[in-house]
Every structure is written in C-alpha cells, then in structure tokens.
Amino acid sequence: MKPCIASFGILLLVVLSVLNTTGQTHGTLKFTLIHTANGKPVELNTTTYNTPNGEEYTIKKLRYYFSNFKFPGNPTLEDADNYQLIDQARSTSFSIPVLPGKYTHIEWLLGIDSLRHCSGAQEGALDPMNDMFWTWNTGYVVFKLDGTSTSSTADRNRIEHHIGGFRFGQNVSTPLSFELPNDRPLEITAGKTTEITLHLNLDRYWKSKETILIARESVCTVPDALARKIASNFPYLFEIEDIKVHEN
Amino acid sequence: MKINARIAYTGALFLVVLCGAGLMKPTPRTLKVPEGWPAPNKNLFSKNPLTEEGFQLGRKLFHDGNLSKDGYVSCASCHQQFAGFSTFDHDVSHGVNNTFTTRNAPTLANMAWHSAFHWDGGVNHIEVQAVSPITAHNEMGETLENVIAKLNADSSYPPLFKAAFGNETINSQRLLKALAQYTGSLVSANSKYDKVKRGEAIFSNVEQKGYEIFKAHCATCHKEPLFTDLTYRNNGLPLNRFNDVGRMAITGKKEDSLKFKVPTLRNIQVSYPYMHDGSIFSIPQVIDHYSGGIQKDQYTLDPVLKNGIAITQRQKYELMYFLFTLTDSTFLKDPAYGMPTY
Numbered sequence: 001m002k003p004c005i006a007s008f009g010i011l012l013l014v015v016l017s018v019l020n021t022t023g024q025t026h027g028t029l030k031f032t033l034i035h036t037a038n039g040k041p042v043e044l045n046t047t048t049y050n051t052p053n054g055e056e057y058t059i060k061k062l063r064y065y066f067s068n069f070k071f072p073g074n075p076t077l078e079d080a081d082n083y084q085l086i087d088q089a090r091s092t093s094f095s096i097p098v099l100p101g102k103y104t105h106i107e108w109l110l111g112i113d114s115l116r117h118c119s120g121a122q123e124g125a126l127d128p129m130n131d132m133f134w135t136w137n138t139g140y141v142v143f144k145l146d147g148t149s150t151s152s153t154a155d156r157n158r159i160e161h162h163i164g165g166f167r168f169g170q171n172v173s174t175p176l177s178f179e180l181p182n183d184r185p186l187e188i189t190a191g192k193t194t195e196i197t198l199h200l201n202l203d204r205y206w207k208s209k210e211t212i213l214i215a216r217e218s219v220c221t222v223p224d225a226l227a228r229k230i231a232s233n234f235p236y237l238f239e240i241e242d243i244k245v246h247e248n
Numbered sequence: 249m250k251i252n253a254r255i256a257y258t259g260a261l262f263l264v265v266l267c268g269a270g271l272m273k274p275t276p277r278t279l280k281v282p283e284g285w286p287a288p289n290k291n292l293f294s295k296n297p298l299t300e301e302g303f304q305l306g307r308k309l310f311h312d313g314n315l316s317k318d319g320y321v322s323c324a325s326c327h328q329q330f331a332g333f334s335t336f337d338h339d340v341s342h343g344v345n346n347t348f349t350t351r352n353a354p355t356l357a358n359m360a361w362h363s364a365f366h367w368d369g370g371v372n373h374i375e376v377q378a379v380s381p382i383t384a385h386n387e388m389g390e391t392l393e394n395v396i397a398k399l400n401a402d403s404s405y406p407p408l409f410k411a412a413f414g415n416e417t418i419n420s421q422r423l424l425k426a427l428a429q430y431t432g433s434l435v436s437a438n439s440k441y442d443k444v445k446r447g448e449a450i451f452s453n454v455e456q457k458g459y460e461i462f463k464a465h466c467a468t469c470h471k472e473p474l475f476t477d478l479t480y481r482n483n484g485l486p487l488n489r490f491n492d493v494g495r496m497a498i499t500g501k502k503e504d505s506l507k508f509k510v511p512t513l514r515n516i517q518v519s520y521p522y523m524h525d526g527s528i529f530s531i532p533q534v535i536d537h538y539s540g541g542i543q544k545d546q547y548t549l550d551p552v553l554k555n556g557i558a559i560t561q562r563q564k565y566e567l568m569y570f571l572f573t574l575t576d577s578t579f580l581k582d583p584a585y586g587m588p589t590y
Contacts, residue, residue, distance in 0.1 A: 120295055120375030121424035128379045129392045129420050135380035137370040137498050170500070224500055 024191035026097040033092040037202035051206035055214045057149035062088035064143040069108040085125040102185040111142035111173025117166040152218035165223025172231035197242040208236035274299035282437035288360040296425045301412040306430030311587045316388035326353045332515030339526025347386035350490040352526035357436035367524040370498045375428045436579040458570025480507035484542030517575045
C-alpha cells in the first residue's frame, strides 16, 4: 500500500512538472535595445558624438517609454505589462508575454497613451519617482535626452530635451509600426523566448523629417510646438535589426 | 465634544491596530454627498477605494513634517484647518529653507468635486497632486525616495500601510493614494448658508439682501452650492511680479492668458488673503476690486466683468455679511480632520 502511494505521488509530481512546462499558454517577447549615435554605441558622459548637422555633443541621460504593444488583427494578452521605461543608465532590455503565433505586423507606442496620463498615481515604470514626471503640468516626459554641446547657448552648454505632452493638440506619443516579410514572421512559441533586437539611431533624432539644431533648440522642457517638431522625427528612430528564437 | 473626539480617536486607533494585526480588511468609507449637490468627480476614488484606514493614514501623512526635507514643513503647515485649509494671513506660503511659493495656498474644501487641481488646473488627478508640493524646492523640497525611506524607518507607519493596503509595502503610489483619500474627503457643507438651505436657520435681513446681490453679480462664476463653477476665468487682476499667466502656461493658448480656476468662497472669511497670489487682503477690498479695480484693457477679461460690478457702500457690507454665512465652523474645527494623535 505504502509504495503504491509513494509511486503515485512521484507520478503526480512528474505529470505536474510536465504540465508546467508544456502548459504555458504564452511565449516571451524580449526586446533588446541598441543605441547608437554617429555610428558609435551610446556611452553616457564619456563619448563625444556629432549630429548629422555637424554639431558635437555628449549624452548624460537617454530614457524613453514604450507601451501598448499590439499585433494588429490578433488578440493581445490582457495582463501584459504594457508600460516599459528604457534607460541607457539602467535597463535597455525588457520582456513581455505574448500569445503564441506567427506575426507579420507589430505595433507599439513610443510614449504613453493619454488615458494612462489621466489615471492618478501609478507604479512600476510609471512611478513618478523615475524622474520622467512633470508635477506642475501633469504628464510624463516620454523621451528624455540630456547632455552637453559646445553649440548649446543654454546655461553650461546643456542639452535638455524632455519631450512630453498628451493633451489634445500637444500629443507627442507616436505609434511605431513594423511590417515583417511573410516568410520571416515574428514567431512566438509557448514557453520560449523570441528576442527582437531594436536599433535606436540617434542621428535620426537630429535629422530625419525635421532638422533639429542644438544651437537653436538645445532646451525643450514643456509640451510646446518645439516638442511636437522633435517628436515628428520619432517614427524614424527605430529599426528592427534582428529576430531570434531562443530554445529555453 | 471633547469626549466624543476622544472616543473617535480611540475607536480609530483600535480599528487601525486590529487591521495591523491582520484581523480585518479595510473598512469601506463613503464620501457623504450633501443633499442637492451635484455628483462628485467619479474618477477620484475609482482606483482608490475610500477606506477608514486609508483616510486615517492620509490624515497622519498630511500632518507629518517628515514629508519635507527639513522635517518641519507638513502639508498642514500651508493648509491649516482653522483657515479652511489655506495658509492663514500669508499672501504666499513658506516652504523649506526660508523659500516662498509663488502662489497663495488655496482652501481644500470639497476637492472631491474638482477634476483638475492648482490655480491653473495643471494637475489632472488628485492622486498625483501631492508629488508637486513634496518635490518642489520652495515647498517641501524632498524626493519621494527619501520620504519612503523615512516612513519605512518610522515604526508607526508600516502597520498603518498594512491596515490600509493589505501589506507593509510603502511605495509612492500608496503614499499618494492615502493622501488623496484624506484631501478628497474634506467636505464643507454645514455653514449657516447650508442650514438656511436645509430650513434649519434663516438669514438676517442684511444677509438676505447680500445673498440677492451675490446671486445677481457673483454666482455665475462662484456657482452654488460649491461656490465655484470650476472653470478658468480672468477676473481682471493685474499681471503679478511672478509674471504668472495662469491657465495659458498649461494649454499654451493665448486666449487662456491670466485665467485662473474660480476659487470656492466657502470659508472665505477665514482664508484671507485672497486671489492666486494673495494680493488682496480683505473682503471689502475684494469687492472694491470688482466694483472699481478691474483691469479693463486685458483681452481675456471675462465678458461678465467688462463693465465692472456697480455696488454701493451699503451693498458692499450686505454682500460681506452674506459671505460670512459661508463660514463652516464645524468643518474648521472637526477633530476628524485634525492632527491625529496616533
């Protein structure tokens, strides 16, 4: 009788652990960010870069939000943590749970939706302690680039770009949308991690749709027309460099 | 009265202790909406269910100087209960290290009916409002990280957070939600005016005449029963020494220049000085402003005030006596809103 119970117990354990690995209902999508400026990897404080407009600068802070990940035409995981803060100094990769499938279209917001801007005290990536929150005019800085430049006419040659604004007519959060070839879709498998390597090319921040001159536009800390001008370069900043499925 | 307060304190303490011991779930608390009033802002507590424990924690935090850098400046030092939760007798308020704010501390009555905060409405939710005074260099001058560390180090707090939120974790969100439960619960609706409305008292002749003048000239903006219509308007004050353009700084629109949120007139007798910069010191002077001091060349001046308000000396005093009927001494002395003893 006793050995019977024991072996039943072992069987149960085995069954449970098998269920545990195969019973996963979702896969993991890991984003790894690579930041470059002027062809070089971004390093805070120590390296000098040139913008495509010929102005030299250093970077002290580089932070931005991603949110609202979607696969158009497909259901999304309800409990996926939808708000991510990417910070050159602290964290340049994050993972979100995704329903298994083959996706040829992925979309998310560079920034934060206006609804969440109006929902009171938040935690995690949106905790006001993350130094990305405006207190006098409620709202998040959705993209922060601080540094110095000899071209800057501001106090101590600073560059202070705190790009934010969510109210009607002030919105800077920008949808990023990527189509993938049908024969090379983004494949998410239950229990596995798919890694997407994204390249942020800061050159495009200074020059793509609009030309941003440090000499003229070194400081932007309110949700004004300059913030919107800078944000009109947001759709051009990122490129998918690589997609890989990890066996784990 | 005294004994009642004692009992209330002991009761509250008992509740808090019980919950600290994990024996109880937080006790729901309801915001009492006075009869005949509009519905409060439904977003206020939608993600922050009002509870007795949450309110009591917020009340303690509101009165705690440790939320500031130097340990002295609490929310209550600028928002004093006896002054209707404004700063008594100060045009602008003191912050840490002998700094001054650039605006007059508003009264905090009936916040639950507001959907935007500060004189310019720049803050869009009561929960995030407190980040502003805690971190402003000329108010409490502190960081949220430090406040959380100090609260963790004070043994009285973890049990109170547990009672209010289920475990002892102290984070910025809980701190802000607790403060919002307290400030959002401050309801002033028991002045003589309210008693008259409820049929429990009658106005004197002078007050009644003042009320008629009020309805004719002031009530469009200072709308009953909140005594504010919660819109942004320019009532003709000059641009002040801080070049404070009010609402325009938030919307970026020229047509919002010099507009400020219409303040409530409840407890106006005790909340002097007046206006967003505390530039007017007494009620007669406020009335003089409306009758003769309006800056008529401002393009955003409210159309209602284009011609000023013609008021005789006699009417001025009648109006003043009516405004005094908005003083709610129950609210100003209610121990349930006061400095806690735990």
